[in-house]
Amino acid sequence: MRTKHYINLAIGSLLILFCAFQTIEEPEFIRRLKVSLEAYQQKFTEEKVYLQLDKPFYKPGEDIWFNAFVVNSNTNRPTHISDVLYVELIDPKGNVAANLNLVIREGTANGDFMLATAAAGGLYQIRAYTHWMKNFGKSEFKKEIQVQRILTPRLLLKLDFEKEAYGSGEPVSAKLTITNLKNEKVPQASVDLTIKLGGVVHLVKQVTSDLNGIAHLKFQLPDTLSSTDGILQAVVDTGDVQESISRSIPIVLNKISIQFLPEGGNLVQQVTSRIAFKALNEFGKGADVSGVILDDDQNIVTRFNSLHMGMGAFEMVPLATKKYYARIDSPGGNSELIPLPEPAPTGFVLNLKNRDEKNLHWNVNAPADTEAYLVAQTNGEIQFGERLTLKAGANLITIPTTHFPAGIAVFTLFNSEQTEQCERLVFVNEQKGLQIKLTTDKPRYLPREQVNLNVLTTNSEGKPIPSKLSVSVVDDKLISFADDKQDNILSALFL
DSSP: OHHHHHHHHHHHHHHHHHHHHHHTOOOHHHHHHHHHHHHHHHHSOOEEEEEEESOSEEOTTOEEEEEEEEEETTTOSBOSSOSEEEEEEEOTTSOEEEEEEEEOBTTEEEEEEEOOTTOOOEEEEEEEEOTGGGGGSSOOEEEEEEEOOOOOOSSEEEEEESSSOBOTTOEEEEEEEEEOTTSOBOTTOEEEEEEEETTEEEEEEEEEOOTTSEEEEEEEOOSOOOOSOEEEEEEEEOSSOEEEEEEEOOBOOSOOEEEEEEGGGOOBTTSOEEEEEEEEOTTSOBOOOEEEEEETTOOEEEEEEOOBTTEEEEEEOOOTTOOEEEEEEESSSOOOOEEOOOOBSSOOEEEEEEEOSSEEEEEEEESSSEEEEEEEEETTEEEEEEEEEEOSEEEEEEEEOTTSOSEEEEEEEEETTOOEEEEEEEEEOGGGSOEEEEEESOSOOOTTOOOOEEEEEEOTTSOBOOOOOOOOOOOHHHHHHHOOOOOOHHHHHHO
8 A cells, every 4th residue: 555655646746747847838939939049140140349449549659559359249259250350540531541450369359550640630430340240231340539749737637517418598517527647636726717609708717626626617508509619628727737628518409309219119008108218419419308298288297307318218108189299498499399109009018117136027018818928038049938928907027137148138028929019128137247356566656667467357256257358558647638438348249
């Protein structure tokens, strides 16, 4: 009897195990997606190039040193496709001033361009590509560099505007940070400001830096502007040393273009939706804006403010009987009503409700009781795929992301007919990035003294990991002239 009991128990355990496997069995649609995506990636593998320059600012007669990384665009690992990298130096007139053909070894190459002592000043451009990249359109690497004759400054000045765009009649705010050559903050420095608009002096005033070496610069633009030509010049006097810095004022006239992008791609009537927006000035650069959303009866539905480079988001519930418009209140002169996308009468909405270090919490709004598929892929590889049973209205879905690599994950929602309905991009696992620590053997060095630099690279768990690195040593007195806000290796390879 005891033997029979054990046999029944074993059979029962096997049945439970079999049922468990049946429950977690991957849907056929997800399997087909994986096979198709893998085949596509193998056939149409793309490359990315990033050039790490030693600095963004050069004087005539200097060398432009660079280290190039050529990677598989999906995995960000060294490419196995191309053997040669083509690098070009474009002068301010748009002509190719010099070019190099570099051999790629284990995904890297390095080289330099020697600037002539008589080289013209202005904005140059570095362009790099492989022949394979030409198959995929405009995917080449581009970076602007400044070439200019200068005198080495005796103060380090950093000038940043509070916003990316200002219009007629608006107050302008900027922050000037003043440090000496020992990297010490300079308090109580006198700052003489000159604001020129259209080549004519608009305002002259004086301010003083605070105890942290920061001078807050504020002034008002006139109610009428006919040009975007505006210059802010600051002359700093510490009593012993005098230096100056100039920056263009980011003035925009009535030429702001703004694009509205419903989260997941769909705006649906009677469903709470998040709508992202991106505002650009007449030069195609991000412009900070604020304004209101109005219905067709001129009632204010909600307000919006950009967070960075003209980008931001707001939430609203579009009604079936209303039409909606955006009005830009700042910068001034852009008050023309801009229609929002028409909401669909029904459909799916995919909304990222909140997140933590281990999970993403989604709200999937379904038009009816139905089945759907939610798929996530990063670097061309599916990380998550599941069949969902949805009820009409809101459905909360939690997806674990601890096994995702760092970078952009693409979440796609398919309906029961396996047709794409919504898509949302999310940057995940930023903490998994490479950790770099630099230490020197001494805190200070004398001129021409040898510097011993130790570099430690670890993963997110603090364990040492081999890496390929670029290290440059630059005079920070020159860097302040560049005002370089272009991309870096992380944004270039992840985005």
